[in-house]
Amino acid sequence: MEPVWYPDPKEAQNTRLYRFMEALGFQDYEAFYRYSVEEAEDFYRQFLAHLGIPWRRPYERVVEGSFPLPRFFVGGRLNLADAVFRHPEDRLALLHETEDGQVRALTYGELRAEVARVAAGLRALGVSRGERVGLWMPMGLEAATLLLATSWLGAIAIPIFSGYAAEAAAIRLKDAEARLLAVQDGFLRRGRRVELLPEARKALALSGTERLLVVRRLGLPLEGNEADYAHLGGEALPPEEMESMDPFMLIYTSGTTGRPKGTVHYHAGFPLKAALDMALLFDLREEDRLFWFTDLGWMMGPWAILGGLILGGTVFLYDGAPDYPGPERLWRMVEAHRLTHLGLSPTLVRALIPFGEAPIKAHDLSSLRVLGSTGEPWNLDPYLWFFRTVGEERRPIVNYSGGTEISGGILGNVLLRPIKPMGFNTAVPGMKAAILDEVGRPVKGQVGELAVLAPWPGMTKGFWRDEARYLDTYFAKVPGVWVHGDFALLDEEGHYFILGRSDDTLKVAGKRVGPAEVETAALNHPALKEAAAIGVPHPVKGEAIVLFAVLKPGIAPNPELAEAVAEKVAEALGRPLKPERVLFVPDLPKTRNAKVMRRVVRAAYLGQDPGDLSALENPEAVEAIRRAARGG
Template sequence: MTEATTATATDDLHDGIVWRPSEEYLRTSRLKRFMDRHGIADYDALLRRSTEDVAWFWEAACEDLAIEWYRPFEQVVDLSRGVPWARWFVGGRLNYVHNALDKHVSTGRRNKLAVIWEGEDGAIRKYTYWELWTETNRVANALRALGVGKGDRVGIFMPMVPEVCIATLACSKIGAIYTPIFSGYAAQAISARLDDCAAKVLITADGFYRRGGVVRMKEVADEAVARAPTVEHVLVCRRLGREVPWTEGRDVWWDEAIRSQPRTYPTEQTDPEDPFMLIYTSGTTGRPKGAVHTHGGFPIKATQDMAHCFDVGERDLIFWYTDMGWMMGPWLFIGALTLGATALCYEGSPDYPGPDRVWDIVERHGVTVLGISPTAIRGMIPLGVDWVTRHDLTSLRVLGGTGEPWNPEPWTWYFQNVGGGRCPIINYSGGTEISGGITGCNTIRPLKTCSFVGPIPGMAADVLDESGQPVRGAVGELVVKQPWPGMTRGFWKDPERYEETYWSRWPGVWVHGDWATIDDDGFWFIQGRSDDTIKIAGKRLGPAEVESAVVSHPAVAEAAAIGV
C-alpha cells in the first residue's frame, strides 16, 4: 500500500481502500492543476460543473490540452438537431494531425521521441516527432498520387508496426477517412468492412510475427479485396521481406510509393464535424456497425482521458498492449502524440519468447504508463510472479486496464506485483462509440479493488433502474445524460440503427448496454453487458459477478456466464 495521505492504514483496510495518492501524485497531477486553475476545490465539484455546464468544460478542456485551431469555433455545442446529433465546436477549423504532429515540429519537441516500436523478433525502430512528420508527409503525398482525396475511405489492415501509425496520420492529414481493421481478422470480416465503407485503397503488410511464426497478411488481404470491388489499390508494407502474390497495376510497395515523394504536405483544414475515422464494432446480430468519428470528437475526448485519467504528459512513455483494429490503438497514438508524449507499440505475443516479454519491454525502455487487459493478466498469473520480480519496473507510475471487468485476483496481482502497491490502476471503461471512457479512475482519488472512482469529467453518467430512476447499491443500466464531443456521429449509412441502439429507451439518454453498481462509498463497478442479464430469485445479476466467482478458482483461467 502506498503511503496514506489522509487516513491510517487501519482506516483504509476497514473502508476497502487499497491505494491513496501520495503528495507526489497530487503535486504533479494534470487534473489537479486543471482544477486549481478554475478554482474547483474537489473532484465531486469538478464532476458537477463539467456535466452541468458542458460548454464551459469542453472549451476549458481544449485550452488545457493546448488544442490549436486554424479558425476558432463560435459555439461549443449545437443541440438544434437533438442530443443524439449534437454538433461540436461550430464554426471552427482544425485537423487533429496538426495537434498530434505538425505543431510539435516547430518547437523543441521536434527531436523528442514520438514512437518506439519493438517487433516480436527483437527489432526496434524509433521515430522523433520530426522523423514521424516527414514520413507522414511522404505517405500523404503517395496517397494523393494513388487518387485518395478528402472524404475517401482507406482500409488499414496492418500489424502494430510504425507504418500503421504513419498511415493513419497520413490519411487524416489529407482529409481522408481511415478504417482500422484488426490484424487477426479473416478475409470475410475484412471484406465486409471494405465493402460497407466503399474503401478506395487498402493498406496492408506482407506479414508479421506471432509466437515465432509468420502470419501472412497479403494473401488474406487479396482474398478480401476480391470481394470488395471499390478497392483500386493495395499499398503493401514490407515487414518481413517475403515474396507475396502480386497484382500489377493494383498493388504498390510502400517503400517504392514514398521513395521520391516530398517531405512536406499542407495539412487539410477540416470542419470539426468532418469524419477522420470509421471504426467498426461487431454487433451481436447483423452486419458490423461502423462508428463515425470526427476531427473535433474522438481526438479531443481520447486526449482528455489520457491527460486527466492517466496523467500523461511530455515526460511519459506510454505502452498499451493492443491492436490498431481496436479502439485503443488509435487512442494510444492520438492521445500520446497530442500530449507530446512517447507511444510504444509492440508487434507480437505478450508471452513470447518468454512469459516476461511485457515486463522486459517495460524495464528496457523505461515505460512510465502501462496498459493491458484483465485477460492478459489472468493468463500470466499461473506462470508465476518470478517472471515479474526479475525485472526492475520502478519506471512505472501509472497502470491501466480496460476491455472487460476486473475480478479481484488479477487486479490485486497486477497492483501488488507489477505496480509494487505504489502505482494506481486506472480502471477504464467505455467503448468504440464513446471515443474512450465513461467511467474511470485518476491519480488524485483513492481506489478500491476493481473499482472506478466514478464518471470521467465531462461524462454525465448515472446508473438507472428499470423505471429510469437513479439506483445505488444495486445493479442498474449505465447511462449518459449529457452529450460529449467523442460520441459517435452515428453508424455509417445507418442513422436509424444508431438511434435505436443507444437512444430509444429514454429520451435524450445514452443507454450504453452495461450493467453497473455504485456502492455506499460512491465507488463504481461495471458488472458486464446488460443484454446478458441473469435473474436469480427475481434479482438481477451482471455476468461479471458470476464470472468473477468462477475465475477465482485456481483451475479456471477464463469464464463466460450465460443466462438460459
C-alpha cells in the same frame, strides 16, 4: 469493499488533473467534476486552451443541440494532424519493437516528414478527401503513420484487427466502400510467420476495393498493380483544413444482430476525447512513455496513438506475443524502454499469472507510474495480483470503461481519490453518467443500466449510413438518454462497478463480436440449418464463445463435424474468435415471431434460471440445451 490504493498528497498535487483544477480555482475534485458536467461549455473551452490545440478557425460553441445528434465545436476548422505536430521536433514520438527484437524510433520531426511522404503517396494512388482507406496491420510505426497520413489528406481510415480472416475484413471494406486497402504483408507471432497479404488479396476480391498498398515486413513479392509502402512519394501538400465534425475514422464494432456497425469519428472528437482522458485520468505527461497492449483494429490502438501524441508523450508499439520467447517479455520491454504507463486487459493478466512472480521480479520496473486496464470486468484475484505483484501495492490501476462509440471512457479512476478493487472512482470529467433503474430513474446502491445524460465531444457521429440502427441501439430504451448496454452499480461512496453487458454482445479477451457474426460464419458449413452463439465465463479470456447448432435433416452429429464448424468461424473471423465448444441440438428456443432467445440459451447452458419462458414457441428446446451442456 474498501479501497486498496490511496493517493499520496504530494504526488497528487503534481498530477495534470490537480494542476488543471488549481488553475480553474478548484481544490475539491467532486466540485470540479460537477463543474465539468454542469458547465460543460466552459469546461471543454478551458481544457482545450490548456492543451493549446491550434485551430485554423476558432469554434463558436462547444455543443450545439442535444441527443441524439448534437454537433461539437461548431464553426471550428482544423486537422487532427495539427494537434499532433506542434511539439518540439527532437522529442521522441514513437518507439516500436518487433517480436524478433528489432527496435525503431521516430521523433516528432521525423514522424511529420514520414506522414507527409505517405500522404503524398496516398494522393498519388488516387486517395482524396472523404474517401475510405482500410488499415489492416499490427501495431507498428507504419500503422501510426498511415493513420495520420489518411487524416492529413482528409480521407477516412478504417482500422482492421490484424487477427481477422479475409471475410471479416471484406465485410467492413465493402460496407465502407473503401477505395484502398493498406496491409502489412505479415508479422511474427510466437516466432512463426503470419502472412496477411494472401488474406488481403481475398478480401479485395470479396469487397470490390480497388487497390492494395503493402508494407513489406516479411518481404513477400507483390503482384499486379500492388503498391509498395517504401516507394510512396509525390507532390508535397499541407494537411487538409477540415470542419470539426468531418469524419477521419470508421471503427467497426459488433452488435447483437446484423452486420458490424461503423462508428463514425471526427477530427475534433475522438482524438480530443482520448487526450482528455489520458491527461486527467492516466496523468500522461510530455516526459512519459505509454504502452497499451492492443491492436490497431480495436479502439485502444488509435486511442493510444492519437491521445499520446496529442499530449506530446512517447507511444510505445509492439506487434508480438506478450510471453514470447519467454514469460519475461513484457517486463523486459518495460525495463529496456523505461515505460511509465502500462495498459493490460484482465484477460492478459489472467494469462500471465501462471508464470508466477519471478519474471517480474527479475526486471527493474521502477520507471512505471501508472497501470491501466480496460475491455472487460475484472475478477478480484487477478486484480489483486496485478496490483500487488506488478503495482507493488503503490502504483494505481486506472480501470477504464467506455467503448468504441464513446471515443474513450464513461467511467475511470482519477489519481486524487482512493481506488477500490475492480472499481471506478469517478465518471470521467465531462461525462454526465448515471445508473438507471428499469423506468429510467437514477439510482444508487442497486444494479441498473449505465447511461449518459448529456452529449460529450467524442461521441460517435452515428453509424455509417445507418442512422435508424444508431438511434435504436442507444436511444430506444430511455428517450433522450444514451443507454450504453452495461449493467453497473454506484455505491454509497461514489464508486462504480461494471457487472457485464446488458445485451448479447460477446467480449472474448476484450474483443467485441456480435453473435450474429459468429452465427453467420458457422452457417457457411453446409451441414448447419441454424446456429446461436453465446458468451460464457472463461478463466483466462473472461468470456468464451459456445455455439449451439441445428443440423440439416439426415446429418448425424459427431466430434469431427463440431470441429469443422468451429474452424469455419475461425476462417471467417480469425482464430481468436474460434468457439470453445460446438454443441448440436434439435432446435433453438424461439419466440413466436422466430426470434432466437440467446438469453435463454445462455441461462440453460450455465444451469441458471432462464426466467420467463412464456414467449417461447418451443420451451422443450431449453431442456435439450441443458442436456447438451451436460454432455447428454
